[in-house]
Amino acid sequence: MKAKIFAAIAVFPFVAACGGGHDDPCKQLTSAGFVPCTPPAPSTKVDTSIPEGIWGGGTSDGLAVSTLVLETGQYFIVPTSTNGIGLVEGMMTGNNGNISDPAAVIYPASNMPVAGTLSGNFSAKKTLTGTVSASAALSSPFPSGATSSTFNGNYNSLYDSPATVAEAVGSWTGRTSGSSVTLTVASDGTFSGANAGCTFSGNVSPRSTGKHVLDGKVTFNNSACVLGTGASMTFEAVVSGNQLVGAGVTQQRDHAFVVVATKN
Structure with missing residues (x-):
């Protein structure tokens, strides 16, 4: 009886060491014996950076645009033309180089504010592109009746x-x-x-x-x-x-x- 007890005890160090070497695959003990472990799925890191800075560019409609994005995420997009000055304001978030704002407000030169959205992407301190979509028809300086406008910008290092x-x-x-x-x-x-x-x-x-x-x-x-x-x-x-x-x-x-x- 003593010999059997000792034999059983002697097995434990071997079981604990199984798969412990640096070159051995991970294994786990199941009712079917040792099987490979299922490694945890790698976590996906989300880059929440925003295009903070001063940007100068234009719109698809030929307007000049000045854009300021603060460190808080608040932004001001100012399109200008000979007919007037507009504004798009909101709070953007970033996701792996993409930007969005579901609650932008668009201010045409002479009309009441219009609810809108912002979407786009950027390369840090290089380029910025985006689309502003409105819930109602816009007016000057935006083309009359337009419901969206695409804009771009190049980073201005003056911001630094x-x-x-x-x-x-x-x-x-x-x-x-x-x-x-x-x-x-x-x-x-x-x-x-x-x-x-x-x-x-x-x-x-x-x-x-x-x-x-x-x-x-x-x-x-x-x-x-x-x-x-x-x-x-x-x-x-x-x-x-x-x-x-x-x-x-x-x-x-x-x-x-x-x-x-x-x-x-």
């Missing part, structure tokens, strides 16, 4: 250098969404401006991320302004050479503030 208020100091002339605008920025970042009887004022300062973006706040000063006296909203601005592009939306996303101007 800090912005300064000094770049914005001076007088500017350009357009808002529906009319001409004048703007004057002082050395302390305060500004004042006017368009179509509406006067406004506010301030800008460098974004804390160290990127080439100015954070701004604008307050509308009289009843000629769409939002009325005393209403205010935040916006982002980019100065590149003698061009300034600023864009922001209200918290309710029912109105937008868009400016494209050239330094005088």
Whole structure:
């Protein structure tokens, strides 16, 4: 009896060692004996990067486009034409080089906001392409009646250098969404401006991320302004050479503030 017990005990070290060598395949013990293990499926890593930065390009309809994507995922696409300035705003997400936003808002130059979606893809700090689709027919600067627009962009390395208020100091002339605008920025970042009887004022300062973006706040000063006296909203601005592009939306996303101007 003792001999049998010892023989059984002697087997255990052999069983435990089976498959333990570096060159042996993994095996597991079943009622049918040792069979190969089923290795776990490899995990698929999702790259959630977004095309953060400043992008310049155009649309399939021949419009010039300036695009800003913040580190938060919020983006501002500003198409321009001789007929006006538009805006697409939203919060995008990334998935292995693809971007999407199911809740974009499109602001034609003179119409009410239109719900939309954004889809596209990008190569980091190189190129960006996308399609904006609308739930209703659009108007200027988008082609009248259009329900979608495809755009592209090339990365502007200016984004990687800090912005300064000094770049914005001076007088500017350009357009808002529906009319001409004048703007004057002082050395302390305060500004004042006017368009179509509406006067406004506010301030800008460098974004804390160290990127080439100015954070701004604008307050509308009289009843000629769409939002009325005393209403205010935040916006982002980019100065590149003698061009300034600023864009922001209200918290309710029912109105937008868009400016494209050239330094005088």
